[in-house]
Amino acid sequence: MSEHHEAAMSTTETTTKNYLNNKLGIMSWLFTLDHKRIAVMYMIAILVAFLLGGIFAILVRTELVAPGQTITDADTYNRWFTLHGAIMTFMVIIPGIPAVFGNFILPIMLGAKDVAFPKLNLASFYLYVGGALFALLSIGLGGVDTGWTFYTPYSTSTSSAVIPIVLGAFILGFSSIFTGVNFVATIHYLRPPGMTWFKMPLFLWALYATSIIQVLATPVLGITLLLLIIERAAGVGIFDPGLGGDPVLFQHFFWFYSHPAVYIMILPAMGVVSEIVSTFSRKHIFGYKFIAFSSIAIAVLGFLVWGHHMFTSGQSNLGNMIFSALTFTVSIPSAIKVFNWLATMYRGSISLKTPMLFTQSFIFLFGIGGLTGLFLATLATDIHLHDTYFVVAHFHYVMMGSAMIAFFAALFYWWPKISGRMYNETWGIIAAIMNFIGFNATFLVQFIMGSKGMPRRYFDYLPEFHIYHLISTLGSYLLAVSFVVMAVVLIHSLFRGRKAPDNPWGGATFEWQCASPPPTENFASPPPVRDPYDMTWLVYSKSVGGFIPRAGREVGDTP
């Protein structure tokens, strides 16, 4: 025990100066080039956006608690669900894990001092803020009622404030491209000696696959949104059939980005899960290469399936057949990952702490989200289910139940590293359980009402759907409360939390070998590269409250 204690002392001594306190003052934050500080600024901005999008979600659910007008009129309701969708998609889930945890963790996991282009990184953050403000400007100008998908010709003919929000999404796209370019360059060029591709933690593989999609797909969204603005502002006929345009063309362009964007959301989430499952099972990840290549497979196949959003649009039967077949192929790499996570847990030593509980919630919810995708990939059943609450439930299980829950799993996993504080474990677990129950209460019933024929984006509905809407709304309130509890748990930890040890969970990746919080330069010298999932050299120390190298196997010792 005494040598454990010594090892702990030697690491804590170097933590007096860290990235949070080595420079003070607002300017040291606003002009920082430190990837960790940029990540923290992203985190604050994205959580504010999440709060805003969440408020609109609760307003939408409240309006739907009973048929007829409840708290607002149809016009306002249409603006609410548009803003909810646009904020959550473009400002929360797409940037989410890459911009916050990718920025913070990627260089450290790699053993680098920063990302390849720190100034581009800061520019990406300010583009995010600028894009978000532009988009929110539309609220001040009377709101937007197009839905987050901006389908033409509705979006080119409505009198609401379409241009600011579209321009906002356009700018947010550049923020996303900048992050993607940065990550690709960092992974290619800043790997220290010995860090080969197959020595990289799976979170990095996931971020790499995500970045490729961001760089290749986002420009298509940019061009599409620009064409939309040109048609609206200058009356050039691109999508409006009245001017000789093609309204379905917009859907092709839009989903050519927005379907791969779903994988921008879910791939980093899967990367987070791979890390957490392995760490909390204290067991080597199972099937490393299959998980790594399945990320790349999802990224590639994800580009070829956009047409499954248009099975009812009048697209040819041949087109529908091809898109249906390709869509099914994406299900295989997703299934591979789930089975590999379970195999990792098999005969592990599983500690069900808050991040692991969120991760188990992820596997459950992603299971439902993924399997219900089969109904929608199948042509005959999709015709009935398309544009109903079944689809709404399906993509909430994937985008919120999976991508966002993984975001919170990551938040609770890396919080001690980012903030240097431990949160209250009991309350973290309570929040995770409330979140799980609230989520399922909100969205499980939506599958039933959807397959029963309840169309989406309806301000009012027939009386036979009342009970489902009521349960869904009550569930959404519990879900909202769980987020409040999570916020209280984390904020409380900042003031009252125990000081975090360097390695509270026993992770073997590099970020657990630097101090909590890390110094500005991350490492004095990069730690030796070893198998990122070999945890046998770590042992729990009661006095430290975290994991430390076993006696005789110090950091720097190559086994």
Place this chain on the structure above:
Amino acid sequence: MHGESLQHSLAVLLFQGDGSFWMPPKGSTTAAEVDWLFYFIFWVSMFFFTLIVTLMVVFLVRYRRRPGREEADELPHHNLALELVWSIIPLGLVVVIFWVGFQAYLNMSTAPPNAYEIRVTGMKWQWLFTYPNGWADSELHAPKGVPIKLTMTSEDVIHSLYIPDFRLKKDVVPGRYTSAWFQADEVGEHNLFCAEYCGKEHSSMLSRVIIQEPEDYLAWLENAAAFYDELPPVEAGAEMLKKYGCVQCHHVDSTASTGPPLNDLFGREEQLAGSQTITVDENYVRQSILEPDAEIVRGYQNVMPTFQGKIKDKEIDWIIAYLKDISSHYEQPELLLGTPEAEAGEAAEATEPAVEAGVDEVPPETSADGGEGVGDE
């Protein structure tokens, strides 16, 4: 009122009516195949989901960290055979699901060559179904036991025709025709929705599908046009406002909605968007119906679709008669009150003062012989 809908929905949930737990009643010939496929995927999914969750829970309990189990067992980090097994089995299953789904879809999307054709027009925010004899109606009537082909287009934005009981959905796109078909073998009524978001009144763009015995259907179709000719013009006008969906946006009271309210409209002075003032007369009503974007009343948006080519002149006359009837600005000629009038069946010029306006108490002579309107293309 909310209590009632709650009870109703709870009853539907518990007793399922004619549907199953997941699906609405089966109203078309293709519904059974779709449902079979839905439940097939459902049970395949349930199998895998149960497998995943069971393994998850068993592992969480059996291998939980506890004194004596601080470390995981040392096991191989990969197993190619296992990876291939759990890649190939799901792959085989999804190939089957894809193929069955594609075959069923081909049946659903290919109308039989002898199908009876009904034209569908989607517009903000109503449906208009035009039958082979030229009659247009806001409800979809169809004979049972006959394949029906719907040829559809939109006046404005994209809509989507959705009949859950038929498992049928197809987008209705401006500037092109899309088509769908169904065959219903039972007499009955079904809900019809717009499934593609189309703006303010999207959720009230509802209609009914009424499946009838073929002879009942033909009788209905024959009588439908003549039916309005037999009504007093004022009543026929009120019916037209429902048939063409006008009341979705123009309320028949004094509350402004998407469009100006119709009460006291006729003879009222209105401020136009271009800042001149007009008095609502026959010509303004006619123009507003046929060229709605020509002169917009200030404070309203230019969202109304044109009814050019869909509404008949005599139907506009009926609407004018009705508007006069509900307007306090219009002086009803007392002199003629109570006198029989003979113009109901004629296509009166819209500019003529409609003398029939005051006769809503008097049943018109059944002079309407349907010599006009019925059967013309």
